[in-house]
Amino acid sequence: MLPEDYEESEAPLTDTLQAIFAFxxxxxxxxxxxxxxxxxxxxxxxxxxIRTSLLVxxxxxxxxxxxxxxxxxFGTVRGEAELIDFGVYRCSRHPxxxxxxxxxxxxTISSTSLISFIFLIIIFLFYNYLADYEENKLKDFxxxxxxxxxxxxxxxx
Numbered sequence: 041m042l043p044e045d046y047e048e049s050e051a052p053l054t055d056t057l058q059a060i061f062a063f064x065x066x067x068x069x070x071x072x073x074x075x076x077x078x079x080x081x082x083x084x085x086x087x088x089x090i091r092t093s094l095l096v097x098x099x100x101x102x103x104x105x106x107x108x109x110x111x112x113x114f115g116t117v118r119g120e121a122e123l124i125d126f127g128v129y130r131c132s133r134h135p136x137x138x139x140x141x142x143x144x145x146x147x148t149i150s151s152t153s154l155i156s157f158i159f160l161i162i163i164f165l166f167y168n169y170l171a172d173y174e175e176n177k178l179k180d181f182x183x184x185x186x187x188x189x190x191x192x193x194x195x196x197x
Contacts, residue, residue: 098146
C-alpha cells in the first residue's frame with residue numbers, strides 16, 4: 041500500500057506551475073511566431089516542410105511518451121507500491137516530463153523562435169527541479185531499489 045503522504049511526493053504546486061509554464065510558453069511562442077516575429081529569422085534558412093515535419097514527429101513522439109508513462113502509472117490499480125521500471129520507464133526515469141518537453145521543442149523548431157527556445161531552457165530547469173524533488177522522495181521510499189534503477193536508467197535520455 042502507498043504511504044498516506046504519497047501525494048506529497050510531488051513538489052508543491054507542481055500542477056499549477058506546469059499549467060502556468062505551458063500558458064506562458066504558448067503566449068511567447070504564438071506571439072513571436074505569428075505576430076511579432078522578432079526572433080524567428082532563422083526560419084528563412086529551414087524550409088517550412090522540414091519544420092512542419094519535425095513538429096509532427098516530435099509532437100507524436102512526445103505525446104506517445106507522455107501518454108504511455110501516464111498509462112503505466114495511473115492505468116493500473118496496485119495494492120502495493122512498486123517501482124515502475126519497465127515500458128517507457130526503461131528509457132527515461134521521467135518519460136512524462138520528457139514527452140512534454142519534446143512537444144515544446146517541436147513547437148519551438150516549427151517557428152525557429154529563439155525567445156521560445158530560451159524559455160524552453162527555463163522550462164527544462166523547472167522539470168529538472170521537479171525530477172530532483174521526486175527522485176529524493178523515491179529514494180527515501182524505495183531505498184536501494186531506486187538507487188539501482190538510477191544507475192541503469194538515465195534521468196532524461
